[in-house]
Amino acid sequence: MNTVPEDIALAVEKGRSFLLATHIYPDGDALGSLLALGDILKVMGKDVFLYTEEPVSHLYEFLPGSDGLGERLGDVARFDCAIALDCGDRFRLGRRADRILTVKPTLMIDHHAGHKLFGDLQWVEPGRSSTGEMVFELSRRLGVGLSRDAAFCLYAAIVSDTGSFKYSCTSPRTMRIAADLLDAGVDPAEVAGKLFDNFTLNRLRLLKRVLETLEMHADGGIAIILATRAMFADTGTRGADTENFINYPRSLATVRVAAFLKETDESLVSVSLRSKGEHCNVARIAALFGGGGHRNAAGFKCPNISLEEVRVGLLVRLRELMATGCGGDEAQGR
Amino acid sequence: MNTVPEDIALAVEKGRSFLLATHIYPDGDALGSLLALGDILKVMGKDVFLYTEEPVSHLYEFLPGSDGLGERLGDVARFDCAIALDCGDRFRLGRRADRILTVKPTLMIDHHAGHKLFGDLQWVEPGRSSTGEMVFELSRRLGVGLSRDAAFCLYAAIVSDTGSFKYSCTSPRTMRIAADLLDAGVDPAEVAGKLFDNFTLNRLRLLKRVLETLEMHADGGIAIILATRAMFADTGTRGADTENFINYPRSLATVRVAAFLKETDESLVSVSLRSKGEHCNVARIAALFGGGGHRNAAGFKCPNISLEEVRVGLLVRLRELMATGCGGDEAQGR
Numbered sequence: 001m002n003t004v005p006e007d008i009a010l011a012v013e014k015g016r017s018f019l020l021a022t023h024i025y026p027d028g029d030a031l032g033s034l035l036a037l038g039d040i041l042k043v044m045g046k047d048v049f050l051y052t053e054e055p056v057s058h059l060y061e062f063l064p065g066s067d068g069l070g071e072r073l074g075d076v077a078r079f080d081c082a083i084a085l086d087c088g089d090r091f092r093l094g095r096r097a098d099r100i101l102t103v104k105p106t107l108m109i110d111h112h113a114g115h116k117l118f119g120d121l122q123w124v125e126p127g128r129s130s131t132g133e134m135v136f137e138l139s140r141r142l143g144v145g146l147s148r149d150a151a152f153c154l155y156a157a158i159v160s161d162t163g164s165f166k167y168s169c170t171s172p173r174t175m176r177i178a179a180d181l182l183d184a185g186v187d188p189a190e191v192a193g194k195l196f197d198n199f200t201l202n203r204l205r206l207l208k209r210v211l212e213t214l215e216m217h218a219d220g221g222i223a224i225i226l227a228t229r230a231m232f233a234d235t236g237t238r239g240a241d242t243e244n245f246i247n248y249p250r251s252l253a254t255v256r257v258a259a260f261l262k263e264t265d266e267s268l269v270s271v272s273l274r275s276k277g278e279h280c281n282v283a284r285i286a287a288l289f290g291g292g293g294h295r296n297a298a299g300f301k302c303p304n305i306s307l308e309e310v311r312v313g314l315l316v317r318l319r320e321l322m323a324t325g326c327g328g329d330e331a332q333g334r
Numbered sequence: 335m336n337t338v339p340e341d342i343a344l345a346v347e348k349g350r351s352f353l354l355a356t357h358i359y360p361d362g363d364a365l366g367s368l369l370a371l372g373d374i375l376k377v378m379g380k381d382v383f384l385y386t387e388e389p390v391s392h393l394y395e396f397l398p399g400s401d402g403l404g405e406r407l408g409d410v411a412r413f414d415c416a417i418a419l420d421c422g423d424r425f426r427l428g429r430r431a432d433r434i435l436t437v438k439p440t441l442m443i444d445h446h447a448g449h450k451l452f453g454d455l456q457w458v459e460p461g462r463s464s465t466g467e468m469v470f471e472l473s474r475r476l477g478v479g480l481s482r483d484a485a486f487c488l489y490a491a492i493v494s495d496t497g498s499f500k501y502s503c504t505s506p507r508t509m510r511i512a513a514d515l516l517d518a519g520v521d522p523a524e525v526a527g528k529l530f531d532n533f534t535l536n537r538l539r540l541l542k543r544v545l546e547t548l549e550m551h552a553d554g555g556i557a558i559i560l561a562t563r564a565m566f567a568d569t570g571t572r573g574a575d576t577e578n579f580i581n582y583p584r585s586l587a588t589v590r591v592a593a594f595l596k597e598t599d600e601s602l603v604s605v606s607l608r609s610k611g612e613h614c615n616v617a618r619i620a621a622l623f624g625g626g627g628h629r630n631a632a633g634f635k636c637p638n639i640s641l642e643e644v645r646v647g648l649l650v651r652l653r654e655l656m657a658t659g660c661g662g663d664e665a666q667g668r
Contacts, residue, residue: 166526179509192500
């Protein structure tokens with residue numbers, strides 16, 4: 001917790017052969033940070049292996065270098081340093097977490113709040129918008145100029161985790177780093193286009209179906225949408241195609257809490273929760289169902305249960321949340 | 335065209351009583367720039383009248399000072415300086431354009447390309463993301479510190495015209511100005527929430543109906559959506575509620591050109607066009623129908639004609655556009 005970025009930079013300078021890893025189901029910040037740091041280390045003349053448990057989602061194939069990630073970890077004795085990026089919990093490193101952590105030292109670079117510290121050196125700053133922002137600063141400390149590809153990956157990481165500079169985690173520093181990355185030759189419209197204008201026609205058809213399920217409760221304070229297995233089958237889509245759908249109910253002016261329930265392939269109901277304002281903590285709701293997250297963005301999964309059962313049980317909890325201050329004046333005023 | 339910002343600053347310093355105006359149907363950049371410059375001039379001890387032809391849309395009522403705009407221009411002899419903001423054409427100043435332009439000097443501050451110069455001193459920089467960015471720079475030249483309200487309005491102006499830093503007009507300078515505005519106390523999530531999370535339930539219902547009309551042509555390169563009078567009536571919405579709807583067809587990965595046709599109240603069909611890439615100029619298409627705009631964002635209006643007639647005529651032109659390079663390799667690669 002007290003590790004300063006200088007210590008991380010020193011450890012990086014010392015190492016020769018690096019294992020880089022990030023959390024499972026990696027998002028834009030996870031992959032962008034991983035690829036950019038890999039590029040930086042290669043420029044420094046280090047050996048680098050970028051590990052991922054599963055193939056990169058088609059949504060992130062546009063990130064330069066994403067075809068160079070490896071799913072076969074192999075013998076970790078060949079590494080003299082591991083770096084875990086954007087990962088607040090050792091279990092989120094995936095099935096090979098124990099093996100990764102046998103590498104000494106394992107460094108952790110992360111911006112998540114409520115992280116569960118692991119590894120040998122931890123640089124954790126919840127005040128940062130993204131891990132990408134931290135990797136940018138590390139590159140400065142290391143005195144390494146960013147390649148255009150690395151700048152592109154870091155810009156994509158920041159845009160991903162700030163919702164294109166819309167979320168409250170966006171700071172003046174975030175903006176100045178973004179400016180430096182644009183100076184390095186990144187085209188902001190290209191990144192935004194790849195991250196946000198990535199709808200397939202089937203995905204838009206799924207969105208139409210999902211929007212038809214919209215239900216409102218508690219005087220418009222609660223909004224719920226659903227995606228059933230039938231909808232995925234009818235439209236030829238899958239779980240990953242619902243990214244950002246939660247933002248539609250969230251965007252309603254009266255809504256304080258939005259929920260998106262989907263039946264994914266493995267007889268599992270996945271729930272995403274979003275809230276607005278300081279008084280509406282959906283991480284607490286998610287925890288009741290065995291999940292986790294941040295105050296305004298959380299989620300959980302329920303195996304072997306029907307969508308309808310989850311919906312009914314969740315609605316009870318959301319109504320309680322609304323009744324205990326979430327719909328209060330201060331929250332409404334935001 | 336050759337006026338430098340210094341000349342504008344000098345003229346502002348000389349004036350005592352100012353008339354500020356912007357284009358009709360003002361958007362976030364127009365109103366944000368107008369309100370911020372009004373605030374700046376008041377801080378300088380000037381008399382200021384902010385003119386608007388029509389009441390401010392409910393979408394922009396959150397801008398501080400938006401309740402202080404006046405629709406009654408009155409005798410313009412009381413002004414010794416007028417400033418037209420974000421307005422590339424005198425006709426876009428509205429019905430009172432001639433009266434406004436009798437004020438000497440009339441200054442013009444604008445970032446639109448293909449502007450038709452008018453007024454006495456013109457500061458036009460098409461390379462700027464927004465007029466808000468230019469008003470920020472003017473405040474620096476005038477040596478006036480921004481109030482929190484002025485900073486908020488300028489940030490909203492920039493976010494509006496860059497689509498939250500997604501469009502190609504976003505430059506490193508845009509980002510650094512945004513950083514300075516955040517330093518002045520602006521909450522980025524508050525601005526984004528007010529600008530983008532402003533859906534009413536009726537508006538979401540309208541979106542569902544409009545998405546159902548989606549049609550694709552030219553191997554997925556052209557996407558068209560429609561809003562009929564019946565849809566507005568059924569959902570209790572009006573033309574202004576369709577803001578940003580054009581982004582849904584535009585967000586499809588295969589789409590090069592997107593069109594949104596709507597039947598507005600006055601037996602008028604309004605058409606918005608969006609395109610991607612350098613080779614797909616929708617301003618040229620709009621010009622064929624008597625409209626105008628930018629390369630990647632344009633529009634036109636057709637009175638006394640059916641939606642279906644416009645759709646058929648437009649589709650012919652869009653197919654021609656696709657056939658003449660718009661769907662080419664370079665454009666596809668973006």
